[in-house]
Amino acid sequence: MFNAFLLTRGWRDTPKGLELEFHWATDSGAVCTRFTEQEAVFFIATRKLSQALEILQSLSGWRHRDLPLKTRDGKAVTALYFRTMGDAREAEKRLTSHTIPCWEADIRPPERFLMERFITAAACIDAVPGKPRTLFNPKLAPADFRPKLRLASIDIETTMDAKTLYSIGVYSAQTRCVFMVAEQTSTQVLDDGTSLIGCVDEKACLQKFLAWLKEEDPDGLIGWNVVQFDLWVLCDIAARLKLVLDIGRGGARPFWRQEKGEGGRRFVSIPGRVVLDGIELLKQANYQFDSFALNNVAAELLGEGKLLHGADRGEDITRLFHADKSALARYNLKDCQLVWDIFAQQELLEFAIERSQLTGLLLDRIGGSVAAFEYSYLPRLHRNGFIAPNLGELRSDIVSPGGFVMDSDPGIYQHVLVLDFKSLYPSIIRTFYIDPCAFWCAEQSTTKRHLVAGFNGASFDRDKAILPDMIESLWQARDRAKAGNNTPLSYAIKIIMNSFYGVLGSTGCRFFDPRVASSITLRGHDIIQSSKRWIETQGYKVIYGDTDSVFVWLCTDAPMPDEEAAGVGRHLAEGLNVWWQEKLQDEFGIESALEIEFETHYKKFLMPTVRGSDEGSKKRYAGLVGKAGAETLVFKGLESVRTDWTLLAREFQHELYRRVFADEPYQAYVQQCVRALMLGESDDKLVYKKRLRRRLSDYQKNVPPHVQAARKQKEWGLGELKRGDWVSYVITLQGPEPVPGRRSELDYEHYRTRQLAPVADSILYFLNDSLAAITDRQMSLFG
Known part of the structure; x- marks a missing residue:
């Protein structure tokens, strides 16, 4: 027996039935397991079986069986088993055309095979490790195993139209080389250790790359936009050259899928190998950057960037290809190295591994919150005696509201505490037994003894709830991960737990029911409002609340050391936790999993108004935090943290707020900034940046x-920008113009009234002041 970690999964129809194929990484190399003579399965209502038998009488190679399972509304079901996926799809097509629902027909056999064995990614294979590397029908069991995957970072260089290949860079623990089309076909070792391998033409370049891939045999390929560009372009060029790009294990070819519509995202599956894109993994881990361009991300994370950058990089690459191939090789390999270093520093592979082990999502799966939820939930649902509904089955006029956002009390405050409910929605699910299966059972229950009331007429059977146990297991695993300083695992668990409400509240999930979703959000509303009332009985004032947090003003302007304020915060959190435990036990007879924590003490705090009114804003505030002499400014939702505002506005806001919070004079600073703007001394800070969300013609x-x-x-004639590109532009006297090639004079009055004034007035309003009042006299100097 040995442990293995899943890389890829697939299936094929054979004359003997369905064959499932799984590729695994192990400590002793790659292994493939194949399971023959398998069956595809879906369910129909038992009362429709006789009609189904008549409809499918001409279809062979299938069987049926009654199972102790039922639909959400209690109807008995029969399972239909098929020897091939082709037959299963044909049967589903015939049955649905006769309005016979087919449940779980969209669950693919490889996923069902593993999920019903509770195998997410790691498995124990009951076989002897070693040769042969392909095993047939071994026994599998869940395991807790983390592999040491062998990766290679790849990057290609081409002509600007991506039609002609220049070079392929490869960077791994063993290899640092560049395969390049060149007149000389010898290998040259550069002064930085890079091997430059000359190839007579594009075909030879690809063939040498493929030979290297088969020899080194990495478990995965990593890169930057590697699926959307590098691999897609290589496949396109290989097709033009009539070359088979067999980059999978065992000489397998990649399988491509593309979303419909112009510019649709591409997806690739390579049997036996994963492809991990740095951009996608950073987004999955909730990283935020002004731009996800490699040069920008590397500069921010690593403090270094590409060897070539700027608007003319494409021309520079072509120039180097013809004039200085060694320099191009260094540039090519540097891009590979930057990706490698980002993966290592941010532990992106470790994050992907932990996410896969927790959810059943493949390592290179993008998104997939719904798929991850269903992978874990379905086998547990079956053991509770139910099958899953189909997507879109439920029709309801009930609307599930979002998180509660309290009306704010605008103003400048001293000593504001933030109390935050730890993972509020998962805590609500655990505490109130909120769960689709528990909801179905409660609807069919003849007694109210084990039911917990929800909202919009929903209630939940505490004995049949699945999700609370799932969340509690994840919660405990996260506590262990934190104790062991396993940051990738801790963060992966946090993302998964917090996605549960989003999944249940999404119409893209087969378990969506607004009564279930609203029992989470409306309970959250009640918790925040009830917590506010309790806090105010303690002599403090709640000036704002947002989904899972309350902002508490200590009702004093007197100096207060940071530790003293933190003590008040901890005392309030402890008291509120005890109060909720007693309240829920008294009212529902349930144990509270709610946990509120003291999070932040703002020495100074601004809650602005909605622009142009006296009404308090929402999701926008700023504050001063930290010990004396080491304070920092925190901005939420304001211009300082928004990339669609100019650098001028962001820098102006930061310094103006600092001065106001520090009780320093600010008028001269405002005058100075306006004067510099009107004299053209701030022109380099007036650029707007915004991404194109659609095509220009749309x-x-x-x-x-x-x-x-x-x-x-x-x-x-300065180049066409496409959907997803960033536009850098300025406002001129002739309207918006692109930064490259600007033709008109800048509209300084626009920047004064639309950038500086809104920023200044958001805080000066509370000082009975404004930018206009400060600068009107000075502006006459420029008239």
Whole structure:
């Protein structure tokens, strides 16, 4: 017996039945397991069986069996088993055309095979490790195993139209080389240790890369936009050269899928190998950057960047290919190395491994919150005696609200504490037994003894709830991960737990029911409002609340050391936790899993108004935190943290707020900034940046400024920007214009009234002051 970690899974129809194929990484190398003569399965209502038998009488190679399972509304079901996926799909097509629902027909056999054995990614294989490397029908069991995957970072260089290949860079623990089309076909070792391998033409370049891939045989390939560009372009070039790009294990070819529509995202499956994209993994781990371009991310995380950068990089690459191949090789390999170093520093592989082991999602799966939920939930649901409904079965007029956002009391405050409910929605699910299966059982229950009331008429059977146990297991695993300083695991668990409500509240989930979802959110509303009332009985004032947090003003302007304020915060959190434990035991007879924590003490705090009114804003605030002499400013939702505001506005806000919070004079600073703007001394800080969310031609009625600038850039022959590209533009006296090739004078009055004034007035309003009042006299100097 030996442990293995899943890399890829697949299936094929054979004359003897369905065959499932799984590729695994082990401590002694890659292993493939194949399971023959398997069956595809879905369910129909038992009362429809006789009709189904008549409809499918001409279809062979299938059987049926009654099972002790039922639908959400209590109807008995029969399982239909098929020797091939082709037969299963044909049967589903015939039955649904006769309005006979087929449940769980969309669950693919490889996933069902593993999930019903509670195998997510790691498994114990009952066989002797070693040769042969392909095993047939071994026994599998769940395991807790983390592999040491062998990766290789790849990057290609091409002509600007990506039609002609220049080179392929490879960086791994064993290899640092660049395969390049060159006149000389010898291998040259550069002064930095890079091996430059000359290839007579593109085909030879690809063939040498494929030979290296088969020899080194990595478990995975990593890169930057590696699926959408590098691998796609290599496949396209290989097709043109009539070359088989067999980059999978055992000479397997990649399988491509592309979303419909222009610019649709591409997906690739390579049997036996995973492909991990740095951009996608960073997004999955909730990283935020102004731009996910490699040069920008590397500069921010590693403090270094690409060897070539700027708008003319494409031309520079072509120039180096013809004039200095050694320099191009260094550039190519540097990109590979940057990706490698980002993966290592941010532990992206470890994050992907932990996420896969927790959820059943493949290592290179993008997104997949719903799929991850269903993978864990379905086998547990079956053991509770139910099958899953189909997507979109439920029709309801009930609307599930979002998180509760309290009306704020605007103003500048001293000593504001933030109390935060730890993982509020998962805690609510655990505490109130909120769960789809528990909801179905409660609807069919003849007694109210074991039921916990929800909202909108929902109640939940505490003896049949599945999710609370799932969350409690994850919660305990996260506590262990934190204790062991396993950051990737801890963060992966946090993301998964917090996704549960989003899944249940999504119409894209087969378990969606607004009564279940609203029992989470409306309970959250009640918890925040009830907590506010309790806190105010303690002599303090709640000035704002947002989903899982309350902002508590200590009702004093007197100096207070940070530790003293933190003590008040901890005391309030402890008292509130005890109060909720007693309240829920008295009212529901349940134990509270709610846990509120003291999070932050703001020495100074601003809750602004909605622009142009006296009403308090929501999800926008700023504050001063930290011990004396080491304070820092925190901004939430304000211009300082928004990339669609100019650098001028962001720097101005940061310094102005610092001065106000520190009780320093600010008028001279405001005058100085306005004066520098009007004299053209801040021109390099006036650039707006915004991403194109659609194609340029899709903007018809309302054409925003960044689209106007992008169209001018195209009209002026400065390059066409596509959906997803960032537009850098300025506002001129002739309207928005792209930064490259700007033709008109800048509109300084626009920046004064639309950038500086809103920033200044959001805080000066509470000091009975404004930017206009400060600068009107000075502005006359420029008239």
